[in-house]
Amino acid sequence: MHVALVGVTGYSGMILYQLLQQHPEVNQVDLYGHKNAKAQSLATAVPQFIGSQAMIEPFAAEKIMAVDQVIFFATSAGVTTELAKTFIAANFPVIDLSGDYRLRSRSSFKKWYHKEAPDQAALQRAHYGLAEFHQASGQTYIANPGCYATATLLGLAPLVQQGLIEPDSIIADAKSGTSGAGKKLAANTHFTQTNENLQVYKVNQHQHIPEIMQQLQEWNSQVPAIQFTTTLLPITRGIMSSIYATVKQGVTTQALQHAFQDTYQEQPFVRVFTEQLPTLKQVIGTNFCDIGIVFNPITQKVFVVSVIDNLLKGAGGQAIQNFNQLFSFPIASGLPQTPILP
Amino acid sequence: MHVALVGVTGYSGMILYQLLQQHPEVNQVDLYGHKNAKAQSLATAVPQFIGSQAMIEPFAAEKIMAVDQVIFFATSAGVTTELAKTFIAANFPVIDLSGDYRLRSRSSFKKWYHKEAPDQAALQRAHYGLAEFHQASGQTYIANPGCYATATLLGLAPLVQQGLIEPDSIIADAKSGTSGAGKKLAANTHFTQTNENLQVYKVNQHQHIPEIMQQLQEWNSQVPAIQFTTTLLPITRGIMSSIYATVKQGVTTQALQHAFQDTYQEQPFVRVFTEQLPTLKQVIGTNFCDIGIVFNPITQKVFVVSVIDNLLKGAGGQAIQNFNQLFSFPIASGLPQTPILP
Amino acid sequence: MHVALVGVTGYSGMILYQLLQQHPEVNQVDLYGHKNAKAQSLATAVPQFIGSQAMIEPFAAEKIMAVDQVIFFATSAGVTTELAKTFIAANFPVIDLSGDYRLRSRSSFKKWYHKEAPDQAALQRAHYGLAEFHQASGQTYIANPGCYATATLLGLAPLVQQGLIEPDSIIADAKSGTSGAGKKLAANTHFTQTNENLQVYKVNQHQHIPEIMQQLQEWNSQVPAIQFTTTLLPITRGIMSSIYATVKQGVTTQALQHAFQDTYQEQPFVRVFTEQLPTLKQVIGTNFCDIGIVFNPITQKVFVVSVIDNLLKGAGGQAIQNFNQLFSFPIASGLPQTPILP
Amino acid sequence: MHVALVGVTGYSGMILYQLLQQHPEVNQVDLYGHKNAKAQSLATAVPQFIGSQAMIEPFAAEKIMAVDQVIFFATSAGVTTELAKTFIAANFPVIDLSGDYRLRSRSSFKKWYHKEAPDQAALQRAHYGLAEFHQASGQTYIANPGCYATATLLGLAPLVQQGLIEPDSIIADAKSGTSGAGKKLAANTHFTQTNENLQVYKVNQHQHIPEIMQQLQEWNSQVPAIQFTTTLLPITRGIMSSIYATVKQGVTTQALQHAFQDTYQEQPFVRVFTEQLPTLKQVIGTNFCDIGIVFNPITQKVFVVSVIDNLLKGAGGQAIQNFNQLFSFPIASGLPQTPILP
Known part of the structure; x- marks a missing residue:
């Protein structure tokens, strides 16, 4: 080919x-x-x-x-x-x-x-190519999702699709390394400015907000909006989306875990963690999205941490997933599964 | 002396x-x-x-x-x-x-x-020495606040004291450099493990949670609990507490900004930002707590970012503030106000 | 197999x-x-x-x-x-x-x-498996070279083998990321100590010194000793060996470049640079050793910069080279050639 | 004033x-x-x-x-x-x-x-203001030394002044953080390019070479040239100059140590280490130049490591030293002596 x-x-x-x-x-x-x-x-x-x-x-x-x-x-x-x-x-x-x-x-x-x-x-x-949820076969124009959108949507999908959370309670505190900002020289990605620093940017103005909302509302029309913040990290690669939402009355830890496990059990590139929480580094160099879930019965809130390599699962890797779907190649063809160690 | x-x-x-x-x-x-x-x-x-x-x-x-x-x-x-x-x-x-x-x-x-x-x-x-709110003069035993507690409480005080937010809606996504974890050798602070990584830890189990709650409830007995998450950053110094809460109906951006400005106008070590958001680096080496506020009318949520140097305002610096109060020395005696540049 | x-x-x-x-x-x-x-x-x-x-x-x-x-x-x-x-x-x-x-x-x-x-x-x-110089086929016990030794020996081979430098003038200022120090917790690889720091260690005492000397003397018995220094870098992966030696009278830039080019022209994993100097990052994730050479006619010294990924060309990658030689597999089988970008 | x-x-x-x-x-x-x-x-x-x-x-x-x-x-x-x-x-x-x-x-x-x-x-x-060696009092135009020149000259002074080394044998492998490159945006100081990297630059072309040579020859006219290399580090502040030279026959470790100790015994901002070697971090935030010396009798070479904060001893701090001399203020007035910890 x-x-x-x-x-x-x-x-x-x-x-x-x-x-x-x-x-x-x-x-x-x-x-x-x-x-x-x-x-x-x-x-x-x-x-x-x-x-x-x-x-x-x-x-x-x-x-x-x-x-x-x-x-x-x-x-x-x-x-x-x-x-x-x-x-x-x-x-x-x-x-x-x-x-x-x-x-x-x-x-x-x-x-x-x-x-x-x-x-x-x-x-x-155009086909929105969130690979775990939309099959690209039969499509011709694939719009590959944004990096923040991918991490955040995969961390929210089971909760929103199954109506486990209050739809107006979603907050995502997302962090990204500098490779997400691209190659262009800018004051906030100058080494001296980025190093040993955290910089919040584009609060309520990030272009991935409408992308996330479009997909969430397709899954559950009751979601009115999402509070979404982005912070620039002093690292090269990786996104962590830390997601919070209020769980509906009666929903248990077990129900939350099952929702994630069921949703992703057939998906080779989303791994669900219930015992420990994923670190960012464990996905760098791979196409995995690793998701951890912790329910807090005191606050009635669920905390979901979703990590990806922004350049793989958040860009080129997901593009290959869509390519594989489009041409009916094996689902994991050409996709890296071993992280950059150590 | x-x-x-x-x-x-x-x-x-x-x-x-x-x-x-x-x-x-x-x-x-x-x-x-x-x-x-x-x-x-x-x-x-x-x-x-x-x-x-x-x-x-x-x-x-x-x-x-x-x-x-x-x-x-x-x-x-x-x-x-x-x-x-x-x-x-x-x-x-x-x-x-x-x-x-x-x-x-x-x-x-x-x-x-x-x-x-x-x-x-x-x-x-014992006197809880959150210096901007509790005067140490006349006390004998000062319990100097924790680093995460300081950043988070200063970012929440006006909202909670003045009842501007729904009391059960508080979420703090806090991040810290490794100096907060101390000198003891541990796998998660080994350079090879910390570098180019983010590690969430002690979710819902951090010992600063009850400290924050004790103070919040003293200010406003209606606050039932706080969702509080801590993430280890690949930097040496600094804490950023990213705080979210649902604003009560009718509260405006202006009201929120005024609440912070009024609360801290006499306080030399808390600076309120309404136009831009503080970066972490601007407080490193100083005793400042810098706070930025953004209200999102779409989600009805306020986002507060509060940054401190964990070893100064979050530890030794606040101890000096308490020392100054205790012995009636000038409020800013011996406290660094110039950040480590660049 | x-x-x-x-x-x-x-x-x-x-x-x-x-x-x-x-x-x-x-x-x-x-x-x-x-x-x-x-x-x-x-x-x-x-x-x-x-x-x-x-x-x-x-x-x-x-x-x-x-x-x-x-x-x-x-x-x-x-x-x-x-x-x-x-x-x-x-x-x-x-x-x-x-x-x-x-x-x-x-x-x-x-x-x-x-x-x-x-x-x-x-x-x-035992066979010393410096892959570019010693064929492992027919051997049974392969001692895979050390990381510092590999970078330094490949940077010195043409100079020493062809007698282009004064044999007593060799100095190598080598630097390594923390992965070279292994997984064991130690004060000098604690994040807080390593970050934003440089630490010289094992001066004149590094165990790769006799390994380098043994090979150099096999190539040229006149080399009496090598001055070799190691510095710990605040990065995870990579070694740069910065090598200096006095060039013999009459040896030209061109002669030096040709010596390297000739030595390595058949070697897929050593790349010689004469126009620009390699950066460390361009070999991370690969099995390459990239070498740059600059002759300074004023000081009559040659500067050679040799960079490798300490865990690949400096360990596992060279082990695979030896494995390929031992079993007569294609020379580059299973060896990564694309760096970790960006 | x-x-x-x-x-x-x-x-x-x-x-x-x-x-x-x-x-x-x-x-x-x-x-x-x-x-x-x-x-x-x-x-x-x-x-x-x-x-x-x-x-x-x-x-x-x-x-x-x-x-x-x-x-x-x-x-x-x-x-x-x-x-x-x-x-x-x-x-x-x-x-x-x-x-x-x-x-x-x-x-x-x-x-x-x-x-x-x-x-x-x-x-x-113009007066070349290398503060430990040239008194500024009575001068009107002080040319404050360059950062690399300061670290390298202070590390060489006793050796060159007292003729302890072969004058044509000097090599300095100097490394600097990015703040030395200034605020201007450039590809090699973009975070993504600098982070986890080492970049050699301006080999034999750095403008501090003639500055170093001018001073060395003033001290000892027999020094013909210096081999000087600069490498960009993934840190914000600090310079380490790793210096090598061949020691003259008969010169001992003790003689080398005494030369440094005698030269700097009256100098509050140069500290000589004979037991251990200084790390870069111990001078960051201070005006100190810390120097370690190791003689290798096998190679007959001395290794000197000289570390400074490039923005203090290498720029603003030394300017204050000259200011103090010019106006006969106490020698250490206004000069920071406590490093940025930890």
Whole structure:
């Protein structure tokens, strides 16, 4: 199989490229950059790929549709909106790691992304690829979920779907390493500023809030809103979403644990912990989402901790899950399951 | 003034020693260790004090009461319970950084600390030294608050005192650097395990929970409980308590901001931020507690972020505040106000 | 192929286990622990392997020789000396990651390791597995090189072999992350002590010094000694050996570069850089040793920077290289070539 | 005393401002910025100074000479060259933290700084303020030494002055935290790139090389050159210079130790260690330079490790030492001696 990848120079793109190269069903990964840029060696564009012979070719939709069977976009918000049009028109398979086609409402997109939204019909047809809950087979346009959204939704799904919590009580205190902020230089990711620090950012304004809400309301229309906070950590990789909600009267620890275990028992990439709580590090380098649950009968609140590698389960790894679904490959093909130790 | 310090070898003790040495009203700091230990040079016991000529003498209550005017305990939980008895009996001034005399209930102490509790009468007479709210002048036994308790209580005080929030809705997601865990070697503070990681610990079991509750209920008897989580950060110093609560109907952003501003306007060591949110780093090396407040009208929740240096405002710095109050020294004497930059 | 691994609970053992599991020629990895310990699940012994079904069985030499075709020792210094005896006597293939059989002289071993040395005959028969220079095929006992030794020897080989430098001028300032110090709790690897710090240790006393010297003198008997310093870094993985030596009169930049390029042109896991210098991060997660060379005509000194992942090229990765050589598998089988990004 | 400070927005300037504010002889610190900029509050320009009421006024030489008694420049290379002219012409006291007036040769400045050099007469009159060796009293223009130069020169002084080493054998492997690279955003100080990494930079091209050489040759004209390498560390503050040199025949450990002890016995800010080696952390937050010495009789090489806080002893702290000398204040006035613990 030949696949196209646009945007290999960003962190998600780099990781996705590594995954695709090692995927047993992929024979060749064709890299594409800006339409008007000259062809460039990958090793020049991304020094980390030193030694690679791969080239980044100028983006050319027709050529891609001729030589590749699917295209992955690991491009910045707003870029895919433009680039994807030709592929959408041709019903050519797209797996889009950007946020452009995740929200179904154009006005919501404009409000949260501060950019022009894609075409309404295209938005409606896009498949929200939260891999454990939505099968990508038969779809053509996969909007791969955001990193914070993935960790938070997987930590909330059983509670919301089964109505175990008060729908207006959800709070997520989410933390992320700096790779989530991308490669662009910024004052808050300067080493001297990030190191030995915690920085809260985009409070009530993070673009993953509407994405989370859209999915929660699809599961349970009674959820009115979610309180969601993001904090930048002095680490490179990883997201921890610490979730709190008020449990409905009569719901027990056992009921909560069973809800998670039942929901994920067939899912190889979500692991539920009831005895101990997962640490962030145990998922780094893997496609796992590890979830721990603690019910506090005194406060009547459940605490759920959900950890992922933001660049794998939160980006490139989930994209491979969707790729596997789309082409009916084995569910775990090409997906790393061993953490970076120690 | 001559002061005694027991427990200089722990992190809180080290910092307190530095503060006392620089305090304008302190002429001499006498260091004491175990009763049965030989006198030892500070530089030997704590290599970081290389070059110091100070000695750590064996603990001897009578001698201390003869030569010193106050004693600071920076000892581990359980140790002060024993050592303080003589001083309590003599009404000699004590500032105790341990948790031994913070809880007024013996059974609560036993439950949360898993140790024998001090004498009930002594517990009742101890003064809980949350410096912004309780004046130490006229007291003899000051129980200096815990680090997590300080950050969380200062972030909650105006909300709870003025009844601005639903009393059963309080959630604190608190994070701390490793210095809070002390000097003792442990698997979860081994560099290889802590670095590039987040580790949730003592969920619903942290000994600062009853301390926070005792104070909250003193302020507002309707608060039934608090959901409180602690996460270990890969940094050395600092606590961030991220607090969430449901705001009562009709309470506005302005009302919330005014509540904080009014409460702390006379307090030099609590700074309220309404435009931007404080970062952790801006308080490291200082005695400040910086607090930011964001009301979310969609969720009807207020988010309060409260940051302190756990070893200063959360330990040695607040001890100096209590010391200043106890002896009627100027409120900010000997307290650092310039952060460690950059 | 069935292989045995003793010592999976240490960092080198963990990594080696991951590598062996992914090795295309390995069907099964049998794990062994202490002779007198009960069988234990891997997930219990090493929480990072959560979800694994593997068991650690009590060490039993006869059983291992019956069911496995090779044994890997990832045990502490001194342990292999004992455990390996039976295998040596039986000429059973051993790949030993410990330092026990690296030095050919018993007295040298005693001096540097402060332990009883293995049997002299066994030491003489052991093969020092510096993979780029010594072919393991036909050997039975492979002493896998130390991490510092690997980085330093690969950075020195062309210079020493070809006599390009003054033999008494070699200085190596080597730095390592904390994973090199292993899992054992110690004051200098406590997070609070390691973080934001540099700690020089074992100056002129590191046990890799005689290992390096033994190899250097095999290459060039004129090398009398090496000045070698080790510094502990606040990072988890990686070694950088910064090497300095005085270049012989008449030797040019070009001659130095060619020496490295020629030496390593057939070696897939050593990459030579002449335009820019490698960073540590570009080899983490891979089996590469990346080497940069800068000649300074003013000082007549050459600076060589050699970087490796201490747990891969410096331990488990090189062990796999030796395994591939021993069994004539393709040279790069099972060896990671993509760094941990970003 | 009123003092002027130009360049408070950079890291050295920030620290120097903190030091000056706490200096017992300083009544007021007047801050100045760009000549054509409007007055701006310090808290706006440097968020870390939140709460400060200080203003940054436009630079105006005449005004400064009227109201202040000395001017500190904490400006970038090239800026002081211009701004200082008026003060030099008027013989007004200047303490310059930039590199502009450190080198006495214009051509050397141009070669290493890639900028136009200051006036030759001014360069000749500038005093190189290596505080332990050059008295600033009676001078008017103090060129404060560079951070790497300070650590390296203090570690070399006794060896070079007393001719204890072969003059052509000096090698310094120096490492620095990111604060040395300043506030400017750059790819190599982006958190994601710096964290868990080591990056060698400016090999044989660092602008502190000629500064070190100028001083070494003043001490001992036989020193022909120095091999000097710089490596960027994943920490915020601190420099370690690891120095190696060949000891002359007959020189003993004792002689080496005595040389250091004698040289620095009257110097409160240089501490010599002969039993153990200093760690980087023990000087962070202080003005100390801590030096450890180990002679290796096998290689006939001495290893000297010299550690400083690059922003204190390597910048603002040494500037205060020069300030104290210039105005005959007590030698340690306003200089921090307690490290940031733990």
